[in-house]
Amino acid sequence: MAKTRKNKSDIHKPAKVSKAVPVPGRVLLMLFAAFAGTLGLKAWQERLGQNDDLMALQAREAMAIGGYVRSELVASQTKMELILKRGGTSAQALSGAGLAKISQTTANSAQNGSKLIDTNFAALYAQDSSGNWWEGRLPITKLTPTPEGNRSFRLANSTHSDLGANVKRIGMTRQVNACAPVGDTQIAACVSNEVELIGTEDYNLILIYLLLLAAPGLAVIGLVGTIKTNTELLNLEIKAKKEIETHWRELEIGGQNGYWTWNRETGLFSLRTKTAEMLGLIDNSDLSLQQFQELIHPGNQKNVLYELEKAKHNKSFQVSFKGNGSFSSRYFEMQGGPFQDGLSGIMTDTTERVRAEARSRMSEHLARSVADAYPGPFASWDQRHRLLLWNRHFARLFNLPENVLKAGTSYDVVMAEAAKQIRIERPVPGSDNGREILLLSDIWLNFYDRPTAGGGLVTVGLDISSIKNHQESLLGKEKKLRRLVLELDRMQGQSEEHARKYAEEKTKAEKASQAKSVFLANMSHELRTPLNAINGFSEMLIKEIYGPLGDERYIGYAEDILSSGQHLLDMINDILDMAKIEAGKMSISTREIDPVEAVDSAVRMIRRRAADKDIDLNLTVKDDIPDIEGDHRAIKQMVLNLVSNAIKFTDPGGYINISVVKENAFVRVSVADNGIGIPKQDIPRLAQPFEQSSADENRNSKGSGLGLSLTKSFAEMHGGRLEIESEFGEGTTVSFLLPVDPPKMIKSEYAA
Numbered sequence: 001m002a003k004t005r006k007n008k009s010d011i012h013k014p015a016k017v018s019k020a021v022p023v024p025g026r027v028l029l030m031l032f033a034a035f036a037g038t039l040g041l042k043a044w045q046e047r048l049g050q051n052d053d054l055m056a057l058q059a060r061e062a063m064a065i066g067g068y069v070r071s072e073l074v075a076s077q078t079k080m081e082l083i084l085k086r087g088g089t090s091a092q093a094l095s096g097a098g099l100a101k102i103s104q105t106t107a108n109s110a111q112n113g114s115k116l117i118d119t120n121f122a123a124l125y126a127q128d129s130s131g132n133w134w135e136g137r138l139p140i141t142k143l144t145p146t147p148e149g150n151r152s153f154r155l156a157n158s159t160h161s162d163l164g165a166n167v168k169r170i171g172m173t174r175q176v177n178a179c180a181p182v183g184d185t186q187i188a189a190c191v192s193n194e195v196e197l198i199g200t201e202d203y204n205l206i207l208i209y210l211l212l213l214a215a216p217g218l219a220v221i222g223l224v225g226t227i228k229t230n231t232e233l234l235n236l237e238i239k240a241k242k243e244i245e246t247h248w249r250e251l252e253i254g255g256q257n258g259y260w261t262w263n264r265e266t267g268l269f270s271l272r273t274k275t276a277e278m279l280g281l282i283d284n285s286d287l288s289l290q291q292f293q294e295l296i297h298p299g300n301q302k303n304v305l306y307e308l309e310k311a312k313h314n315k316s317f318q319v320s321f322k323g324n325g326s327f328s329s330r331y332f333e334m335q336g337g338p339f340q341d342g343l344s345g346i347m348t349d350t351t352e353r354v355r356a357e358a359r360s361r362m363s364e365h366l367a368r369s370v371a372d373a374y375p376g377p378f379a380s381w382d383q384r385h386r387l388l389l390w391n392r393h394f395a396r397l398f399n400l401p402e403n404v405l406k407a408g409t410s411y412d413v414v415m416a417e418a419a420k421q422i423r424i425e426r427p428v429p430g431s432d433n434g435r436e437i438l439l440l441s442d443i444w445l446n447f448y449d450r451p452t453a454g455g456g457l458v459t460v461g462l463d464i465s466s467i468k469n470h471q472e473s474l475l476g477k478e479k480k481l482r483r484l485v486l487e488l489d490r491m492q493g494q495s496e497e498h499a500r501k502y503a504e505e506k507t508k509a510e511k512a513s514q515a516k517s518v519f520l521a522n523m524s525h526e527l528r529t530p531l532n533a534i535n536g537f538s539e540m541l542i543k544e545i546y547g548p549l550g551d552e553r554y555i556g557y558a559e560d561i562l563s564s565g566q567h568l569l570d571m572i573n574d575i576l577d578m579a580k581i582e583a584g585k586m587s588i589s590t591r592e593i594d595p596v597e598a599v600d601s602a603v604r605m606i607r608r609r610a611a612d613k614d615i616d617l618n619l620t621v622k623d624d625i626p627d628i629e630g631d632h633r634a635i636k637q638m639v640l641n642l643v644s645n646a647i648k649f650t651d652p653g654g655y656i657n658i659s660v661v662k663e664n665a666f667v668r669v670s671v672a673d674n675g676i677g678i679p680k681q682d683i684p685r686l687a688q689p690f691e692q693s694s695a696d697e698n699r700n701s702k703g704s705g706l707g708l709s710l711t712k713s714f715a716e717m718h719g720g721r722l723e724i725e726s727e728f729g730e731g732t733t734v735s736f737l738l739p740v741d742p743p744k745m746i747k748s749e750y751a752a
Helices: 002-010 025-085 090-096 200-224 230-254 273-278 289-294 298-311 351-373 392-397 411-421 465-492 495-543 552-582 595-612 632-648 680-685 694-699 707-717
Strands: 101-105 121-127 133-139 152-157 164-170 173-181 187-196 257-263 268-271 317-322 331-339 342-349 378-381 387-390 422-427 435-439 444-451 457-463 591-593 616-621 628-630 655-663 666-673 721-727 731-739
Touching: 025 090, 025 121, 025 133, 025 164, 025 173, 025 187, 025 411, 090 101, 090 133, 257 273, 257 331, 268 289, 273 342, 289 298, 298 317, 298 331, 331 351, 351 387, 378 392, 392 457, 411 422, 444 465, 495 552, 591 595, 591 632, 595 616, 595 628, 595 632, 595 655, 595 666, 628 632, 628 731, 632 655, 632 666, 632 707, 632 731, 680 721, 707 721, 707 731
Parallel strands: 616 655
Antiparallel strands: 101 133, 121 133, 152 187, 164 173, 173 187, 257 268, 257 342, 317 331, 331 342, 378 387, 378 457, 422 435, 435 444, 444 457, 591 628, 655 666, 666 731, 721 731
């Protein structure tokens, strides 16, 4: 419609008498030569663009070959190292890793990793069980795949090769070369490909440019032969004015538009019925310019009057403005042009379009805010895998330049640039498309590409550097333990028996550690991540961020979803804490603290829940409470666990009394309620994981049965204990005692 409106409105322009003026032949020749030179420069620019595309393609292929070579090097080096670490001979390492030669070397030779010996062999390095370094020579023919077509692959020393891509002319062909580093080694993977200097596409471009070069000559010939008379132009102008009148009327009848005219002589605006209704007028009587101006918001009056004045000089116009007075919340668009003795055109109510654009901008701003709030790298891509949105962490961690990091850049281009910052890349165990990468900045990331419902793609990363550092620390401790065991074997003369026991215990520990790691990873990633999303989106629904939901029941449903999600997330966190305690990985950080402050903080947090259930919650503290060596977070969690249980099993109108007293060498924190109580036969087993009272089954209460178990473990890690007193039907008192002077070593009873 916009194109039709433009063509129609341009027809009314007044005719101007054209008079043929002879053009000197020298001027035509100069114009022709300038045009030919421009086409030549354009052709050269096209050729440079082709070379850039070929180099980009070759660079990606070099990176792919580098990844292939890296995987082969790692596979052979891993086999060689495993054989030597397990006490295998050099001959076994030679055949097992597919090496051509193996010999002992020094640590200085091995410190820079894999490298090329010559054009036939690459050097790999590994340590045996005694700490000696070995150099293995692997034939290069085993590292590169078989090339296809005119391609050729080779390996080079990265310290003497130019990384990147270039194009060289060799006779009637172009040779495209590219080299890429092979991981963190001294080896570069290079790819060469020969293409024709002038191909079919180039011949087609030459033909097109020849046709374009001939066009100006044909245009001059046509210009000389197409002289029109003033009478014909005048007739066309009269016809155009009639067509404009018909066009404006059709627009008013066929759509949500209003028709208007302005008479230059009388200075009156004539508004049709629909136009008057849009502006809030009772009838469609004529208005003066001043009256029409009062219908426009003061902030837009100057711009509208300027466009009307400009239109008097035979120019079409289009201007948007805001209504005035009671119509200040409405937006309009006015367009038109010269017609007979003034101006005419249409007016459209664009309020909904303006509001939709504002909502779209708000949604985009919210999306960017959410992306920037994410602690790791984040980027989203459209259906054609072009960049839409990214956060500052994505740009900073991968050091992406502005000419690459912009909307519309393809996924391949962005990731090729990001790959320059990657030192190590390997799959995430148990994930289909997850990648574990180490950046040059020594930051470890778990990197995922997730498809969206609309066919796009979301790229997210999670910083796992602390986990990796912890793993390296554990590995160092394991190596130290191995050395101690071997030394003990030599001293006691029982090396074989100790080695057998060590192997058995190590296998058990590895299986237990692996099972625990898989459990923690699955619980953390597969449950907590979607639960966070469920809780976040349900909270957005409750707050009606994007507008009213309609029926009030939807808000109730969303509140149920949020409540259930938070409950499930709390259960998962309890299970994870219990798993860490049983694995000996849960520790507390003790310092001198005021225990009353930790208890009071927990009471303030949970007081609202007690009030919602109409339960009276009281805290009593004696004056002689000393400071203790304890973990503020753990003490706070113990109080929250005990008070949560008390609220759960106390009916509305009941009470919960919390007290802190000094008892001999301990500080006792007690939580007493007048709830349903606990049968005596259930009390001994309640502090075990996942155990619940038989009275819970009658109340159908929520919970994982871990609250008392976690509290008992935290108390024992402080050097204290947990005590339970209850009378079924009368109430329960649960206390934990913390020593004023704790023992020097504090750990879980489950720790190995």
